[in-house]
Amino acid sequence: MAKTLIAFYSRRGENYVNGSIKNLSRGNTEIVVDKIKALLPDADVFQIDTTYEYSKSYMTCIEEAKQELREQARPQVKNAPESIHQYDTIILGYPNWWGTMPMVCYSFLEKYDFSGKRIVPFCTNEGSGLGSSVRFIRQLCPTATVTEGTSIHGAEAANADSEAQHIANLALNQ
Ligand SMILES: Cc1cc2nc3c(=O)[nH]c(=O)nc-3n(C[C@H](O)[C@H](O)[C@H](O)COP(=O)(O)O)c2cc1C
Secondary structure, rough: OEEEEEEOOOOOOOEOOOEEEEEOOOOOOHHHHHHHHHHOOOEEEEEEOEEEEEEEEOOHHHHHHHHHHHHOOOOEOOOOOOOOOOOEEEEEEEOEEEEOOOOOHHHHHHHOOOOOOOOEEEEEEOOOOOHHHHHHHHHHHOOOOOOEEEEEEHHHHHHHHHHHHHHHHHHOOO
């Protein structure tokens, strides 16, 4: 039976919201994932995370992330599932970090064989849209079908019902 995995990275703590720094008790991407899960109750959810924490301080975190991007780091995926063979569709959610995905999402995509699977990307951001993320997903998973990506303004995550519906429809191939 067709099965969907919602895999996402999201960081709680200080973030840049509509021009000022705010402390987020829940990450923007995480908020959108809840909406998608409500539309696809049979989907499994996996939170992609690093084995270490980034700084809660926004200013420090952006420097940490910049350094990882520069080094093309591949942080280990914490509690990674053994396999994803049971899923034929993977909804992949992440924030835009310096124009692309956090590097641990690269680690996640390199870890498994996505051949024949459908990847539905979505990205929350503060104005840069999807950046280069979908191009990199296609490069990392050349034998997967990667749908169009959906960009969501992070500060509006709580109101992103129509975007969540759009992502669910892409996952259902509707
Ligand atoms: C390290 C870091 C880098 C970021 N880089 C960008 C960027 O290049 N463009 C952009 O529009 N937003 C950028 N942002 C803002 C986030 O993409 C946005 O706040 C997102 O919704 C955060 O999602 P999350 O709360 O699920 O982690 C950055 C945020 C952080 C912490």
